[in-house]
Amino acid sequence: HKQGLIYRDKRLVNWDPGLLTAISDLEVESREITGELTHFRYPLADTVYDPDDPTTYIVVATTRPETMLGDTAVAVHPEDDRYRAMVGRDVILPLVGRRIPIVADYYSDPEKGSGAVKITPAHDFNDFEVGNRHKLPVINVFDAQAAVSLQDNEAFAEGLNAIALRPLIAALHGKDRYEARAWIKTAMEEAGYLDQVEANVHQVPFGDRSGVAVEPFLTDQWYVNAKRLAEPASDVVREGKVRFVPEVWSKTYFDWMDNIQPWCISRQLWWGHQIPAWYGPDGHIIVERTEADALRVAETRYGGTVLVKSRDEALAAWRASAASASEPRSDKAPPPQIAGDVDAGELDGIAPASSAAHQVTILYRDEDVLDTWFSSALWPFSTLGWPHRTPELRKYYPTSVLSTGFDIIFFWVARMMMMGLHFLNREPFHTVYIHALVRDEKGAKMSKTKGNVVDPVALMDEFGADALRFTLAAMAAQGRDVKIAKARVQGYRNFATKLWNATRFADMNECKIVAGFDPSCAQSTLARWIVTEASRAERDVAQAIAAYRFNDAAAAIYRFTWNTFCDWYVELVKPVLSGPDGSEKDEIRATTAWVIDTILKVLHPFMPFLTEELWAITAERSGTTRATRLIHARWPGDGPRDESAAAEINFVVDLIATVRSVRAETNVPAALEADLILVGANPSHENWLVRHDAAIRRLARAGTIAVADVAPRNAAQAVVGDVVVCLPLEGLVDLDAERSRLNKEMARLEKEMAKISGRLANPKFLEKADEATIEEQRQKSDETSSRLDKLRAAIDRLDPAL
């Protein structure tokens, strides 16, 4: 206040006649209304009105006929030839009799209505601006409830014949705006000034709490000079000290900051920080942090005793003392009525209190509270004990990342930036992460007032808090809005159950945590492979989180846990765990426990409750204790990698998957253990087959596994890398199904091959594409053609004629 940043001003505000308060744009909701556009004729002054002669009047159109009571001009476009001659003349406002000018203003749009527009500065934002430009009087014709208020309305009566006005005032004073609208239309029609009424669809703003049409209304309010605060707040984003993620949102921020308007911060509500302003009887305003400070200032100013009372009491006391002060001078007009609800400013001019030492001066505190966003703007530091220089404030301000929705970039983010820079000279955070907005099933923004809120508690009751949290992370892709899909929450609940069961499996197989276990020393390929995959998953998740790509992070840990760990590792390891005790079994047990630990750590940010629980349970079952809770545990660092182990297991996985697919498609009975013959296997393939014999037999439902130089006839066959796997099941295999399966695969590969060779045959491709891409295409070409050769051979071997 003392720096001139906060001031009191008389302005039009969006007034909610239901709540009797000024409301912010955020609380206004536009609705499409089918109404009427009423065209009135305003007769030219000093001319005889003739309904049949359009040169004797000017037509204006309005959707709010009742506002005509407050009209103080008619505006036409300066370059509109139709009205050029009329500019500077006056019209007589019908019913009222006020003489008002025709002004030229660019606001008037020749394309709309008649091209002439009535100007009501007290009840329309644009008209208010026009009024300022042309120094027009501002005539408020409504009260706070949006009822017509003409009785004792000096601005309205100014320059008019009071006696002639009486019938109009008697008819309209106190009438609701809509009743007044009807009355005026009728009266205008009866007087011959109604030109026409046309149907009209237009947007009308409603208060979203009261459901009442908002009315522009003239009041005294507290304002912040936001422009002065916005400049530094804009600069820190331009200079990169504060970054928006995704970056496009900085544009929204700049749009707001560059066009910032004075910010009305007073609200006529009960909840909130009460404005620390005290009014004295002479209209002086004292702004101090506390009432004690205000009293001290007031005592210096007024002398004597100063008391703070309620507004009503203070006004009554002032009125009484003003009356007694003016008594000896009976020629002075009586003090103006205290009108309106918030018009302390109108008290200017009331007789000042005497400064005699024995006198008592009454103050009252502003009853308004601060706009909720003003209070919220202080959040980054007021929560840390500001204005005191607390240790918390020193340690935690500035904060780091603000995560919020794009709908409050204006209201909250921008204001926190302004306040933080103003009060602490430092931006409140370095990154603003803008997430998507959850919408209802129709795509509408959730709103407490509309009641279309997706209830998170109900979803949590049904699927668990972790499932909901994971869903939100998985859907956090940086789009605009998200429709919450229940099936998806359910899917992630299933994921939680899956992990729970996998952990149970490990427990049943005594996969205990081994203190000091070093996964890089594991000997078995399975262990080395899963450790490699876990390390990859950890890296993927960490990178995605660092890039604020939470959906990618969630997907990476989901895939590893379910598709790699549960679907393959657990299945491959079963023969070992149910086999004889020994060093391999011990190692697999320890590795399994280690991998689960890694999953818990990496998954913890997404499913904190489940993982924390499992963290405790697994330790207890292992007979150990954890150094910390999971939430405080260290994120796993880079784990070891072993690409050759990965190649080996990938071959086994590929083999099993292929055999399963062939069996299913050629209708091999599920219970049948089919023998496998591998053609084209090299020595390491043979090693791998021996090493994983049990797992392959179990997972591929295989009988014996053998290696051969030549494929048997009439067997089902499939290509696995460089190897052809055959299921010699003459009589059991559906050979027609097998032939069509192979042909389908051929067709797919041939299409692929045609694409690749077309590319490689194109000289421009070879000339312009980068080398890595060309090399990649060559490799793909080799792989595809070798696969095609094997498939062709397989189809040939199926032909019984050969």
Place this chain on the structure above:
RNA sequence: GGGCGGUUAGCUCAGCGGGAGAGCGCUGCCUUGACACGGCAGAGGUCACUGGUUCAAUCCCAGUACCGCCCACCA
């Protein structure tokens, strides 16, 4: 009216210059000693439309259509 965004499998959504993906749903098989909130195998998409840039476009650019959001709007 101004601005921004979207249009990819039946549904909800990722991907975004060189092989079209996930979850749910759907089809077939499986009561396999962790899990039926499960397992295995599948089907399903000229990536809205039209033109352009490029050796190459679902991806970049322009336009069209439809959908949505924000701002303005009570003539």
